[in-house]
Amino acid sequence: MVRFGLTVVRHGETRYNKDKILQGQGVDEPLSATGFRQADAAGLFLSNVKFTHVFSSDLLRAKQTAAAILGKNRFCKDLEIKYDARLRERKYGVAEGKPLADLKAMAKDAGEQCPSFTPSGGETLDEVRERARDFFEFLCQLAVELEQKEHGKPSAPGRSSGTSGEQFVFPWTNHCSEAEPSSAGSGSSTVLDANILVVSHGAYMRNWIGYMVSDLNCTLPANLTKSQLSSVSPNTGVSHFIIKLENGNLLKPNITCVCLNQDSHLVDVGAECVASKVF
Numbered sequence: 001m002v003r004f005g006l007t008v009v010r011h012g013e014t015r016y017n018k019d020k021i022l023q024g025q026g027v028d029e030p031l032s033a034t035g036f037r038q039a040d041a042a043g044l045f046l047s048n049v050k051f052t053h054v055f056s057s058d059l060l061r062a063k064q065t066a067a068a069i070l071g072k073n074r075f076c077k078d079l080e081i082k083y084d085a086r087l088r089e090r091k092y093g094v095a096e097g098k099p100l101a102d103l104k105a106m107a108k109d110a111g112e113q114c115p116s117f118t119p120s121g122g123e124t125l126d127e128v129r130e131r132a133r134d135f136f137e138f139l140c141q142l143a144v145e146l147e148q149k150e151h152g153k154p155s156a157p158g159r160s161s162g163t164s165g166e167q168f169v170f171p172w173t174n175h176c177s178e179a180e181p182s183s184a185g186s187g188s189s190t191v192l193d194a195n196i197l198v199v200s201h202g203a204y205m206r207n208w209i210g211y212m213v214s215d216l217n218c219t220l221p222a223n224l225t226k227s228q229l230s231s232v233s234p235n236t237g238v239s240h241f242i243i244k245l246e247n248g249n250l251l252k253p254n255i256t257c258v259c260l261n262q263d264s265h266l267v268d269v270g271a272e273c274v275a276s277k278v279f
Contacts, residue, residue, distance in 0.1 A: 002245040004143040004194040005170075007046070008209075009069065010202050010233040011061040012038040017235060020100045023061075024092035024122070031064045035235065037269050039065040042236040043072025045171055045265035049195070050075040053142070056199040057087035065236065066199040086135040089201035090128045093121025125207060132208035133215075137250060139196060144248045147193040170240070170258075202232040209239065209260070218255040228260065237261040 012035030016023050023029055031039065046069060054076070056066035066081050073079075095103045107117035118124045200208075212218040213229065218241070220229065233239065239261055244254040 002140075002143050002147045002193050002248050003191065004139070004196060004243050005192050006139065006196050006198065006241040006243060007049070007051070008198045008200065008205055008239045008241070009042055009046075009065065010205055010235055010237050011057075011059075011065040011199060012036060012042075012068070013235040014061050022092050022095050022098055022100060022103060024090060024096040025059065025088050026091070026096040028060045030060050034269070035061070036064070036068060038236040038266060039068035040072060041265045041269050042238060043069040045238065046197075047072050047074050049073070049170060049197075051079060051197045052146075052194045054079055054081045054197045054199075055084050055087060056081050057089070057201060057204075058083035058085055059088055059201070062087070062199045062201065066197075069197070069199070084135065086131045086138075087198065087200040087204065088131075090125075090203040090207070091121070091123040093119040093123075095119040095122065128204060128207045129211050132204065132211050136208070136212070140243065140245060140250045140253060142196075143194045143243070144245060144250065147248070150193065205239070206230070206232055209257075212241070212255055212257075216253055216255055218257055220257050221259065224257075224260060231261065233261040234263045234266065236266065237263050238265070 012031045014023065014029040014035055015032045016027060016029050018032065018034070021027075042065070051073070054066060054070060056062045063081070063083065070076050070079060070081065092103065095106065103117070103119065104114045106119055107114040110117060116125055209218075209229070213220065238259070240258040242256045242258060244256075246252070246254070
């Protein structure tokens with residue numbers, strides 16, 4: 001069985017987030033001072049997690065967040081960040097650079113609800129979901145290839161060397177509703193073929209998680225409400241998943257959400273921890 005961890009983090013705050021102005025893909029704002037503090041706080045929260053791969057959107061706010069998180073990590077400071085356009089925020093077309101209120105007005109004029117409304121020149125939700133699906137399948141294929149490579153090593157006794165032999169330390173148990181599977185209290189290591197960090201954007205992440213739940217039957221924490229599931233992650237909110245691929249089957253991943261939009265690391269940052277629905 002192939003098994004990998006996936007940690008997904010939204011970028012830190014920008015001044016456009018604070019001012020409720022849409023960024024999408026066309027407005028490439030850097031992090032604000034608060035955003036850098038949030039990214040550092042997320043880095044400290046994840047500082048003992050040994051990642052094997054890091055991927056980020058190629059937009060500046062995500063790139064700066066990924067760099068800040070790795071800068072605080074005990075094990076991964078020199079790990080290469082791979083930038084991928086498939087992780088970009090949803091494109092909002094003519095609404096980019098304008099207040100969120102303008103998007104809501106456009107949707108109302110069109111007789112549609114704001115989350116599903118597509119401004120002229122923007123991406124539909126189906127198009128965003130297709131990007132997310134393509135990237136997720138890429139991650140699954142990556143994990144399968146790593147597991148096959150490990151098994152192909154003559155000196156590797158089964159799953160006890162390389163990345164698959166590492167015991168990964170996770171901070172979830174003190175902050176989330178469920179412990180990491182096969183870790184706390186079981187006496188066994190959390191054995192993973194890969195442990196992947198992804199830094200992306202609010203609307204994209206909500207769409208990606210929606211795809212994993214509706215299309216791939218992701219198992220959710222027992223106390224998660226529907227409103228929490230549909231909410232946009234706060235800036236630097238952390239979500240974590242365990243993905244299992246029986247016999248390397250890419251078509252039927254078994255996905256468990258360990259925690260969703262975790263934000264306890266923001267308590268001392270001094271910024272609002274409420275999810276901002278501005279992208």
